[in-house]
Amino acid sequence: MPFPYTRLRRLRNSSKIRDLVQETRLTPNDFMAPLFVVSGQNVRKEISSLPGQFHESVENIVEHAKKIRDLGIPSVLLFGLPDDKDPVGSSAMKDDGVIQRATEQIKKEIPELLLTTDLCFCEYTSHGHCGIVTEDGKLDNDASLKIVVEQTLSHARAGADIIAPSGMLDGCIASMRQGLDENNFEDVTLMAYAAKFASSYYGPFREAVNSAPEFGDRKTYQMNPANRREALREVEEDINEGADIVMVKPALSFLDIIREVKDSFLHPVACYNVSGEYAMVKAAGLKGWIDEEKVMMEMLLSMKRAGSDIIITYFAEDASRSLYS
Numbered sequence: 001m002p003f004p005y006t007r008l009r010r011l012r013n014s015s016k017i018r019d020l021v022q023e024t025r026l027t028p029n030d031f032m033a034p035l036f037v038v039s040g041q042n043v044r045k046e047i048s049s050l051p052g053q054f055h056e057s058v059e060n061i062v063e064h065a066k067k068i069r070d071l072g073i074p075s076v077l078l079f080g081l082p083d084d085k086d087p088v089g090s091s092a093m094k095d096d097g098v099i100q101r102a103t104e105q106i107k108k109e110i111p112e113l114l115l116t117t118d119l120c121f122c123e124y125t126s127h128g129h130c131g132i133v134t135e136d137g138k139l140d141n142d143a144s145l146k147i148v149v150e151q152t153l154s155h156a157r158a159g160a161d162i163i164a165p166s167g168m169l170d171g172c173i174a175s176m177r178q179g180l181d182e183n184n185f186e187d188v189t190l191m192a193y194a195a196k197f198a199s200s201y202y203g204p205f206r207e208a209v210n211s212a213p214e215f216g217d218r219k220t221y222q223m224n225p226a227n228r229r230e231a232l233r234e235v236e237e238d239i240n241e242g243a244d245i246v247m248v249k250p251a252l253s254f255l256d257i258i259r260e261v262k263d264s265f266l267h268p269v270a271c272y273n274v275s276g277e278y279a280m281v282k283a284a285g286l287k288g289w290i291d292e293e294k295v296m297m298e299m300l301l302s303m304k305r306a307g308s309d310i311i312i313t314y315f316a317e318d319a320s321r322s323l324y325s
């Protein structure tokens with residue numbers, strides 16, 4: 001006699017059969033690990049808002065990057081913290097700047113590690129905005145694009161494999177691609193922070209790099225978290241301008257956007273599991289309120305299941321170790 005219902009539980013009866021039918025699986029190859037480079041020597045200081053993450057000087061960043069490589073993680077995302085800030089962020093464009101020196105050294109000692117640089121001005125400007133600001137306090141799009149190209153070329157000369165502009169300027173990818181092509185850097189890959197939302201989850205990062213805007217906020221350039229269709233326009237525009245990889249950021253509150261971008265375009269999709277998402281799990285884990293390792297893995301799995309090909313995450317090393325154990 002046929003049953004009036006389907007026996008779905010047959011596929012959950014043992015760990016063997018659960019493994020057999022598992023649809024999504026994380027590997028260390030999915031991750032990109034952010035790193036924070038500072039000037040000086042022998043610096044390795046834990047970032048208070050991001051437990052387990054460090055400010056490191058160049059030689060320590062290189063050693064750290066070797067450990068990341070040894071875990072099978074294919075790429076790092078480098079952020080630079082300069083000594084000096086000014087209104088145009090001049091220290092972002094110098095060939096002997098901290099991110100440029102770290103890039104050179106990592107590529108020299110670990111050529112097989114894909115080196116991604118984050119490209120923005122907010123870490124380097126005294127006002128903390130992501131470019132040049134007009135007199136009425138707004139981000140000046142086209143003036144900022146000019147210095148973006150300068151910064152791009154300095155990263156390319158240092159040897160970056162992938163450059164990831166995070167400022168949400170219109171026309172940014174087109175300007176960068178043109179600058180790179182005109183200077184024989186056709187092979188530099190561009191990963192666009194395509195749909196980046198004006199999120200409150202960036203708090204711990206801004207504390208880590210001291211980039212909170214001195215006045216105003218980032219809502220005239222970063223997206224309204226309420227907008228789904230606009231996110232697709234942002235991604236489409238960056239693809240038309242020549243982006244190789246498109247990113248959605250943050251990840252956890254924007255899993256629907258990740259899925260929609262994945263289904264709407266053919267480009268590889270990255271997501272950024274940002275500082276606030278990491279800090280929440282760490283804090284609740286430290287309190288003993290959640291099982292940190294299990295929640296971490298569930299969170300990362302949800303990002304892959306939503307369609308991410310690349311997950312940028314402060315958990316990259318912890319999660320890789322967990323996958324090997």
Ligand code: PBG
Binds near residue numbers: 166275
């Ligand atoms: C800079 C930048 C930010 C992040 C990455 N690049 C912060 C911001 O836009 O204020 C956030 C990363 C994180 O929270 O982990 N434009």
Ligand code: ZN
Binds near residue numbers: 123167
């Ligand atoms: Zn910025």
